Amino acid sequence: MSWKEIWIAFKAVFIKEVLRFSRIWIQTILPPAITMSLYFIIFGNLIGRAIGKMGGFQYIDYIVPGLIMMSVITNSYSNVVSSFFSAKMHGNVQELLISPTPNIIILLGFVAGGVARGLGVGAVVTVVALFFTDLNIQHPIMTLLVVILTSFLFSTAGFINAIYAKSFDAVNIVPIFILTPLTYLGGVFYSVNMLPPFWRDVSLFNPILYMVNGFRYGILGISDITPTATFTLLFVFIGLLFSVAIFLLSRGIGLRD
Amino acid sequence: MAKNSDNLIKDKNPPALQIRNLKKTYDNGMVALNGIDLTIEQGDFFALLGANGAGKSTAIGAVCSLVNKTSGTIKVFGHDLDFERDMVKSFIGLVPQEFNFNIFEPVIEIIVNQGGYYGIQRKEAFRRAEALLKHLDLWDKHKQKARNLSGGMKRRLMIARALIHNPKLLILDEPTAGVDIEIRRSMWVFLKQLNSAGTTIILTTHYLEEAENMCKNIAILDNGEVIENSNMKQLLSHLQTERLVFDLKEPMATLPSSELFKIQFQDANTLEIELDKNSSLNFVFDFFNQHNIQILSMRNKRNRLEEFFMERISQNNKEKVSV
Incomplete structure (x- = not known):
């Protein structure tokens, strides 16, 4: 395929993905807005007043x-x-597998779709947050870079999960049993500096901690982790997962037999 | 890219599809293809027949990059699948056996997106999709979600999708399964037009009448091997006998015998006659007149290809048992 054709193929996959989650916005966009509003009301306003400053x-x-x-x-x-x-x-998926669209474009198309939804929902949650607090972004470029790279990373991880999954249970295992606990323990609600040294050191093995803190540094200017550590981790994980996803696609594992 | 595919064909007249010693063994040890060889010339309308599990869909899957082959070579218009996969893919259009589109997407989107995967601009893909849907009598449904289409409409949607990039080789895996006779016949007309316009077509079907009427050449797969590969007319000319069924006006108790053909009861009201293909039917009617047998109607027991197919599969099984 020529570069122009490759670009057209990428757009086709991306547009298809965006239309897919846009069509079902009540399932994809609205629930996070409602859930986060509840977090802001309960943890931010009600419990937050009792906690004071952090x-x-x-x-x-x-x-x-x-x-x-x-x-x-x-x-x-x-x-x-x-x-x-x-x-x-x-x-x-056979529509793509029989076409000359390169594997990397198939992956990038799906990942771009995931990033579009991630950023879209992030924007909606940010708007909801503005009803509860003012946001003065300290480092806009870093904020944007961290959120895009994180979204890219987890979209790629979702792709790998989908390749291996053989049932809808397998699709839900990682988000429920791995992603959610890691996110809750990733410094969303607290600073790891509050933890005893042993648990603080254990927390450093949680990659989500680096992303949450990198993003917090971009917005508030404070972080438990250095920006360099955040970007290093993001680039290493993206490189690793992207390579794995391309390898799986090119071998046709879970797809071609 | 699809527009230029004529220029990409290496030799002047390479076969549309050339398969050599294609083998496929699945992870569970099942041998689906046991070294098949097949050559399909450009412009052919080729029937690939076989019982369920014979290896037809695996062979098609291997050609379309949906199944990883174990060994062997596949060339499409002279391009080797192992070395020029993207080029090979651009030549092929596939209508699979199962409905495999997103049923929640509108008809037009399914086709236009498919065009995008072949590098066709959205506007051009829309133009082509409109022409195809009009030709296949589906244009009035183009905004509807695919799940709202009837079975026949879904089949036609898959044909339109497979044709969006003007493939030079169209592979149809049981395209008329579950389609009523009227739509099936209109699809036959459409496919014949495509073939006349130069598209090479490979057809697998369980309707052997369909294969007999439409295809010029034929291969029969059995247990992962090609057991027959020849011209349709030549193949049918090998049939030595024809079986005819006669419905009687009144039931019969005893059956007179004939030296010219075999005759037997199907039931008291129905006779079956096996006649040498060179014999005249007049002998049969003379026989009925002599024995005062009144006939209401007559028909072929099976179509000729079906007859041959059953004989060939049975012969292959006997050969395997004797080995």
Whole structure:
């Protein structure tokens, strides 16, 4: 395929993905907005008043970056895993497999769809957050980079999950039993510096901690982790997962037999 | 890219499809293809027949990059699938056996997206999709979600989708399964037109009448092997006998015998006659007149290809048992 044709193929996959989650916005966009509103009301306003300040900020201000990042992570992941798994189960992934669209474009198309939903939901949650607090973004470029790279990373992870999944249970295992606990323990609601040294050190093995803190640094200017550590981790994980996804696609594992 | 595919064919007249020693063994040890060889010339309308599990869909899957082959070579218009996969893919259009589109998408979107995967601009894909849907009598449904279509409409949608990039080789895996006779016949007309316009077509079907009427050449697969590969007319000319069924006006108790043909009861009201293909039917009617047998109607027991198919499969099984 020529570069122009490759670009057209990418757009086709991306548009299809965006139309897919847009068509079912009541299932994809609205629920995170409602859930996050509840978080802001309960944890931010009601419980937050009792907690007082954290890291020099009102508690509601402190948790906003983490809550936005949480919705970006879960939506990026679930968009790709559900879309690609459905395509696999219903057979319409064959539309792509028989076409000359390169594997990397198939992957990038789905991942871009996941990023679009992740960022879309992130934007909606940010708007909801503005009803409860003011946001003065300290480092806009870093904020944007961290959120895009994180969304990219979890979209790719969702793609790998979908390739291996053989049932809808397998699609839900990772988000429920791995992603959600890691997110909750990833410093969304607290600073890891509050933990005893042993648990603080254990927390450093949680990759989500780096993303949440990187995003918090971008918005509030404070973080438990250095920006360099955040970007290093993001690039290493993206490189690793993207390579795995391309390898699986090119071998046709879970797709071609 | 699809527009230029004529220029990409290497030799002047390479076969549309050339398969050599194609083998496929699944992870569970099942041998689906046991070294098949097949050559399908450009412009052919080729029937690939076989019982369920014979290996037809696996062979098609291997050609269309949906199944990883174990070994062997596949060339499409002279291009080797192992080395020029994207090129090979651009030549092929596939209508699979199962409905495999997203049923929640509108008809037009399914086809236009497929065009995009072949590098066709959205506007051009829409133009082509409109022409195809009009030709297949589906245009009035183009905004409807695919799940709202009837079975016949879904089959036609899959044909339209497979044709969006003007493939030079169209592979149809049981395209008329579950389709009523009227739509089936209109699809036959459409496919014949496509073939006349130069598209090479490979058809698998369980309706052997369909294969007999439409296809020029034929291969029969059995247990992952090609057991017959020849011209349809030549193949049918090998049939030595024809079986005819006669419905009687009144039931019969005893059956007179004939030296010219075999005769037997199907039931008291129905006779079956096996006649040498060179014999005249007049002998049969003379026989009925002599024995005062009144006939209401007559028909072929099976169509000729079906007859041959059953004989060939049975012969292959006997050969395997004797080995």
